[in-house]
Amino acid sequence: xxxxxxRSAASQTARGFRSFPCSAVEVKNEPIFGFKEGSSExxxxxxxxxxxxxxxxDIPCVVGDExxxxxxxxxxxxxxxxxxKVAKFxxxxxxxxxxxxxxxxxxxxEWDMTPVQDRAQVLFRAADAIAGPKRAEILAKTMIGQGKxxxxxxxxxxxxxxDFFRFNAKHAIxxxxxxxxxxxxxxxxxLYRGLEGFVAAVSPFNFTAIGGxxxxxxxxxxxxxxxxxxxxxxxxxxxxxxxxxxxxxxPNIIQFLPADGPVFGDAVTSSPHLAAINFTGSVxxxxxxxxxxxxxxxxxxxxxxxxxxxGGKNFHFVHGSACVESVVKGTVRSAFEYGGQKCSACSRMxxxxxxxxxxxxxxxxxxxxxxxGDPVEDFSTFFxxxxxxxxxxxxxxxxxxxxxxxxxRVLAGGxxxxxxxxxxxxTIIQSTDPKDxxxxxxxxxxxxxxxxxxxxxxxxxxxxxxxxxxxxxTGAVFAQDQTVIDEAAKVLRNAAGxxxxxxKSTGSIVAQQPFGGARASGTNDKxxxxxxxxxxxxxxxxxxxxxxxxxxxxxxxx
Numbered sequence: 001x002x003x004x005x006x007r008s009a010a011s012q013t014a015r016g017f018r019s020f021p022c023s024a025v026e027v028k029n030e031p032i033f034g035f036k037e038g039s040s041e042x043x044x045x046x047x048x049x050x051x052x053x054x055x056x057x058d059i060p061c062v063v064g065d066e067x068x069x070x071x072x073x074x075x076x077x078x079x080x081x082x083x084x085k086v087a088k089f090x091x092x093x094x095x096x097x098x099x100x101x102x103x104x105x106x107x108x109x110e111w112d113m114t115p116v117q118d119r120a121q122v123l124f125r126a127a128d129a130i131a132g133p134k135r136a137e138i139l140a141k142t143m144i145g146q147g148k149x150x151x152x153x154x155x156x157x158x159x160x161x162x163d164f165f166r167f168n169a170k171h172a173i174x175x176x177x178x179x180x181x182x183x184x185x186x187x188x189x190x191l192y193r194g195l196e197g198f199v200a201a202v203s204p205f206n207f208t209a210i211g212g213x214x215x216x217x218x219x220x221x222x223x224x225x226x227x228x229x230x231x232x233x234x235x236x237x238x239x240x241x242x243x244x245x246x247x248x249x250x251p252n253i254i255q256f257l258p259a260d261g262p263v264f265g266d267a268v269t270s271s272p273h274l275a276a277i278n279f280t281g282s283v284x285x286x287x288x289x290x291x292x293x294x295x296x297x298x299x300x301x302x303x304x305x306x307x308x309x310x311g312g313k314n315f316h317f318v319h320g321s322a323c324v325e326s327v328v329k330g331t332v333r334s335a336f337e338y339g340g341q342k343c344s345a346c347s348r349m350x351x352x353x354x355x356x357x358x359x360x361x362x363x364x365x366x367x368x369x370x371x372x373g374d375p376v377e378d379f380s381t382f383f384x385x386x387x388x389x390x391x392x393x394x395x396x397x398x399x400x401x402x403x404x405x406x407x408x409r410v411l412a413g414g415x416x417x418x419x420x421x422x423x424x425x426x427t428i429i430q431s432t433d434p435k436d437x438x439x440x441x442x443x444x445x446x447x448x449x450x451x452x453x454x455x456x457x458x459x460x461x462x463x464x465x466x467x468x469x470x471x472x473x474t475g476a477v478f479a480q481d482q483t484v485i486d487e488a489a490k491v492l493r494n495a496a497g498x499x500x501x502x503x504k505s506t507g508s509i510v511a512q513q514p515f516g517g518a519r520a521s522g523t524n525d526k527x528x529x530x531x532x533x534x535x536x537x538x539x540x541x542x543x544x545x546x547x548x549x550x551x552x553x554x555x556x557x558x
Contacts, residue, residue, distance in 0.1 A: 026172040029509060030131060030159040035150050035379070041136070045150065046142035047436035049376050052086075059089040059238045062256040063100045070096065074258070076234045079147035079385040080346045080374050080421035086145045088233045092259040097226070097267040100255040104198045104224035105273050111330040112194040116176055119220050120169035125247035126216075130158060130240075142208045145235040147384040149375040149422075152338045157236060161209035163510035164528070168217045175537075179475035187549035191509055191540040194222025196302060197275030199536070200268040201225050202261075202289075204280045205387050206238050206341050212240045214278045215254050217423070219244075221536040223275070227256045228264045232387050253376050263291050276305040276536070280343075283310045283520050307535060309343065309515075309522040311442050312473025314496070314505045315465050316349040317488065319479035320455045323356060327478045328362035330504035334476075335448040335507065336370065336426045339383045341391075344474040344498065344506045344515075348439050349448060350465060352455035360411070363428055364496055367412045370482035385421035385444055392422040395445035398438060399427065402447075407433040413446075434461075440469045458484070464492040473517030474508075476500040488557075497524050 035042040042106040056075075062068035069090050076087040091099070111119075130138060135158050142153040147398035199218040203211035215319035215520050241256045253505040257264070265285075268274055276295070279286055286308040293304050316334065334346035351359050375384045386392055402408045407489050413427030426446045431439055440450045453461045465475070475496035477488045485501055492499065497517030498508055508515040514529030516522060527537055 004442075005210075011292065016026065025173050027166045027170045027511075029511065030127075030162040030166075031289070032151075032159050033154055035154065044136040045139055048136040048361060049143065052140055052144055053376075054084065056085045057087045057235055057238075058534040059087050059234050059258070061090060061092045061096060061258060062241070064097065064103050066257075068092075068096060069425045072260075073278065074231060075337055076145055076231060077388070078144055078421070079232075079387050080376075080423070082389075082418075082421060084144075086141075087238075089231075089258050092257040092262070094267050097259065098258060098271070100226055100257055101198055101268070101271050101273055102121050104226065104253045104255055108194065108196075108198070108224045111219075111224060111250065111253050114222070116172050116192070116220075116222070119222065120173050122244065122248045123165040123169040123220055126243050126249075127162045127169075127242050128362060129247060130165075131162050134239070134243055138208065138236055138243075141235040141239050141444065142233075143247075143375055145231055146208070147375065147387060148203055148338060149383060150379055152508055158210035158211045160207070160510060161212045161240070164209055164213040165216060167511045167528070168213070168220055168533055171533045172220050172529075175533060180541065186543055186545040189542045189544070191542060192221070192534075192537040193540055194218075194224075195275035195305070195536065195538050197273040197300075197304075198268075198271075198278045199225045199278055200264075200274065201221045201278045202264070202281060202285075203227070203228045203229050203233070203237065203246065205230040206338070206343070207280075208233065210280050211237045212244075214280060215241075216244060217264060217527070217533060218276070218278060218536040219249065219253050221533055223536055224252065226257055226268060227254050228257050228259050228261075231258065234258060261285060262288075265292060267291050272299050272301060274300055274304050275302060277307065279306070279308040281310065286310050286522070302538075305535065307523050308521060309473075309517070309525075309526045311444065311470075312471040312517055312521045313348060313440060313442050313469035314344055314346050314474040314476075315469075316346045316470075316478065316505060317462065318349065318351045318355060318359065318456055319477070319481060319484045319488075320352045320354050321481040321484060322355065322478035323423060323480065324358050324362060326349075326356075327359055328500060329364065330476070330478075331448065332366050332370075334504035334506045336383055336446050338450075339386050339424065340446040341387060341444055342506050343521075345444075345510065346476070346505045347443055347447070347449065348449045348469075349454050350434075350461050351450060352458065353452055354455045356452045364412055367426060367428065371425060372425065374421075383446065383545040385423045385424075391444065392416065392418050392424065395424050395443060395447065398443050398445070398447055399424075402427070403436065404430045405436065405438075407431055407436045408438060408449075410449075434464055434468065438502075442471065459487065463487055466492055466495045470520040472496055472519035473516065473521035474498040474500070474505040476503060476505045478502055494518070497526075
């Protein structure tokens, strides 16, 4: 349940314009359940999974309160059993998208004028529902639809999503207490308005929580939103959308619109009402949207805001002073959990020759014990299939490259099979060329590339890490030597938006490590931090003077 305490203070009605209650909301991170044998949460999850087995859910487009079906029917397939149609849904066409835009814009003013405390309560209630009665359902749909194991579904679709809703609601309420200075005879008030127009939210398959945040947080701040969920995350995304509606979100504030990417992008960027795009996905798609916005600038009332997170080529740098056990176990988790399909997953590792024999042995020993399979039938599975046929084909090309390149050697794994599901073995590859494409390009699969360097050259390797990839999302430095830690921090200052010392490159927690990167990794808006909510406001400053002006001349004029 929500841990909330309000400290009240005198309201600011003396400003003569609007009351801003000065209060502080205290929220804690949602605990992660263990799902041990015999636990109540495990039993509830297994019941939810059993109820979804072999079932196909019908998911419409939703505009206002109307469920709309178009003729363009699609199916979400389970990654580890692509004969299972998880959901039947339809693509919104251009006319339906434009209809949703008009309905959203018509509802915007009333929602924006709703007190932020009332808007925040929607997210607080939604968080409580996901923490309680809706938890098992959303986890089960994330597991079956997106191929997540129990623990990966739990940390994503429960605590992270709950934390996004609770902490952002807290930050929104507290933002109103941030007011300018007054002066003698006048007061100054900051109003945190929503953006004028609509926000287009485009969410990815790999985190249920991201979809809820991309659509939910702008709505919290008084905006209206068109939410285009990923085709591969329809079931869980629709469950989150329904929780928001059941928690008091009015119709037309978030429109639920599965759609073909280019059709959706063309429609929203050509609308004069576009206020912002909130995006997580690939670099080419984000660049395309950015270019379309630039080409249509004369169409808009305002300059649309673009927020994007686009992935990375995340690194683990290992120094000769590092703890080998921590390196090995942290890298296995970072590189292979959820099949390497986290934006933050370690994809390249740099190991000194002095430690490589021990690190290699540790990696190979663990590799033998990694179970890949059906996460629903076998809870001991470490990771499951990759998300779809396109992802499978892309990763297979990288495996073929590794097997044919003279610079690369497959140390473990390297095989794949899509006969039942899109399964790829955890793969460890050693590269003798630190500039090989496998060391610089994003793979988004369970593939770890390792470059072994002469220990004495670690300073050059730090420069190499900074310059090898266009991305700058996450990275980790493993060292016990504080001098090296300090040196690495300086060289890699711009190489990662989330930077870890003696910890893996994955696992950011809302309110503890706000997430995001720069360079090709995105606009680094840091969702999970207090300033993220400000991104979705258009502040207005109001000065009210109580003493009439009685002289137009200044004293120096004599």
